[in-house]
Amino acid sequence: MSKYLQVFNVGIQNTLAYRLNFFFRAAFNLIPLAATIFLWRTIYAGKAEGSSIAGYELAQMISYYLTVSIVDTLTAVNEDDWQIVAEIRDGQISQFLLKPMNYLSYRLVLFGAGRFVYLLTAVIPLGGFIFLYRDSFQLPTEAITYLWFAVSLVLTALLQFFVSYTMALLAFWILEIDTLIFMLFAIEYVAGGHLFPLDLLPTGLTALLIYTPFPYLLYFPASIFLGRTTATLLTTGLLIQAFWVLIAFLIAQWVWKQGIKKYEAVGG
C-alpha cells in the first residue's frame, strides 16, 4: 500500500508543475459552457413562459450543464492516455515489467493524483462560475441523492480510466492511436451527454443508449444529481454501470497481457 502512496505523491508533484496549464484549461472551458447556457436561454425565451423541453425547464437545463462540468472535472481523463501511449512508444514501459508493481494500479493512482490536482486548480474558476448561476443551479432535495451520486461518480471515474487505459494500450499494435482516441472521444461527446442531455434524443434512441457504456461516462451521475433517475431506474442504472466497469476492467487486463506478449522494447 505504501508504495502506491509514494506514487500518488510523485503524481501530485509532477502534475503540480502543470498547474498553470490546468488553470487555463479550466478557465477556457467556461467559454463554451457560458455560450451553451446563453444559447439555451435564447431558445427558452422564444417559447411560452415556463415551457419545458424534454422535461427540462430552463433552470434544470442550466443545472444539467453545470453538473456535467462538475462530473467532467472530477472524472475525465485528460493526459493519462497520451502519457501511456508515449511510454509504450519510447520503451519506458520496460521498467514496469521489472518493478513489483502492477502497471494498471500504478496508472490508476497517477490518474487519481492528476484529478486531485486538477480539482484544486479548477475549483476557483468553475466554483466562481456556478456561484454566478446559483439562482438556477438546483441542488438535490434528498440527502441520499448525494450518496448515490458519489457512488456513481466513482464508477464513472473508473469506467473513464479503464476505457482510456485500454485505448492507450492499443499503441502496442497500432501506430495511429491518436486518431482512434479522438474518434472515441467524438462519439463519447454526443452519446455521453456532453453536448446535450440524452433525454433530448428521440425516446427509442435514449432507451437503447442506456444499455451502452456511453451514458455511464458522464450523463448518468449528472441525471442522479438532478433527481431525474430515482427508484428502480437508479438501481438498474447503477447495476448496468457496475457491469460496464467490470467488463472494461477485464478487457483492460486482457489487452495488457496480449500487449506485453507483443512488446519488443524498441528503444528501451
Added chain:
Amino acid sequence: MENHSPNTPGMIQKLITSTKRYASIYSALWQNSVMRDMQFKVNFLLWIVVEFLWFSLQLIFVAVIYSHTDHIATWSKWEVVLLTGASQFIQQLFHAIFLNNIVALSEHVRTGRLDFMLLLPINSRFLISLRTVDLGSFVGALAGLFVMGYACIQLDLKPGPLQIIGFLGLSLSGIMIHYSLMFLLACISFLSVKAQGIVWGYYNLFNIARLPDSAFQGPFRMLFTFAIPMLLVSNVPVKLLANKLESPTEIGSLLFMAFACLVVSELGWNWTMKRYTSASS
C-alpha cells in the same frame, strides 16, 4: 504605390522579385508537406475521418436542438446549418494553412529550433506561420462547402456571383482573425513553455464561432464581437449569403476587426522577439 518618386519603378521591381521568391519558397513548402502526408497514408485518411466525425457531431447538435424548437432568436434551422457549414469551411482552411505551425511554435522554442529558423535569410514570421500545410483539412473544408450547398437548396437561396465573391472575401478575413489571435496566444507561450494549454484553449473559441450571433446579448456579445471577434468570423459571411445582414456596418466590423487583430498580433510578435533570449543552447 501612390507615391510617384523616381524610385517607384525600382521599388515595384523589388516587390515583384520578392513576391516571386516567397511564392517559390511557399511552393517548395507545399511539396514537402504533400510528400510527408503521402508517407503516412493511413494516418492521413484517419485524420480526415476524425474531422468528419466532429463535423457530424455539430450537425447532430443542430438537428437535436431544432427538434425541440423552430427558431433560435432570428435564426431558422437551415440557416444555422448554413452557419455550421461555413464555420467548418473557415475553420478547416485555417487548420490547413496555419494551425499546426502555430501549435508547433512552443515546441520550436523548447528544442531551440527557433534559433535556427530566425537565422534563415527569410521573414521569420512567414516561415513559422506557413512551414507545413495540412492537406487533410482541405477535405474537411470541402465537406463544409457541401453542407452549405445543401442548406442553400433547403432555404431556396440562389446567391449571385457578387455574394459568393463577397462570402469568400469575408471568409478570408475570418481566417485572418483566427490566425492573428492564435498567433498572439502562441507568443504568450514564449513567456512559459508550460503555457501550451493556452494555445489549445483556443479550440474552445471555435465553438462560439459557429453559433448564431443573435443568440447572445449584453457583455458576452460585446466581448466576442469587439475584443475576441468570434461572433463575426462566420456569422457575417453567412448573413451576406443568406440576405440576413441588418446593415453594411457588419461587413465593416469584420474587415476592421480582421485588420486590427493582424496589427495587434504583429505588435505582439515584435515585442516577444525583442525579449526572446533563446531557451536552450
